[in-house]
Amino acid sequence: MSEIARAPSGCRVGSSHHRSKLTSEQVAEMRAIYETGGKGYGFLAEIYKCGTSTVRDIVQYRTRFAG
Numbered sequence: 001m002s003e004i005a006r007a008p009s010g011c012r013v014g015s016s017h018h019r020s021k022l023t024s025e026q027v028a029e030m031r032a033i034y035e036t037g038g039k040g041y042g043f044l045a046e047i048y049k050c051g052t053s054t055v056r057d058i059v060q061y062r063t064r065f066a067g
Contacts, residue, residue, distance in 0.1 A: 021050060027064045034059040 022030075026048060033039050034055075041052040041059075048055070057063040 022048060022058075022064075024064075027058055030055065031059055 030044055030048060034044060041055045044055045044059075045052045054063075
């Protein structure tokens with residue numbers, strides 16, 4: 001069984017959270033694509049089937065710190 005990622009408060013975080021739609025691998029890939037300067041929020045949102053604000057928060061490290 002895989003290890004469950006938890007915040008210091010004990011809450012599940014990252015892809016182990018029950019409402020997570022993206023895997024940690026997808027988050028890392030999204031950040032890599034964005035950081036190379038190739039694609040914007042809208043393009044990434046279409047590829048990963050999520051909202052542009054979700055993409056923004058992930059690539060700016062506002063969310064998914066463990067991912």
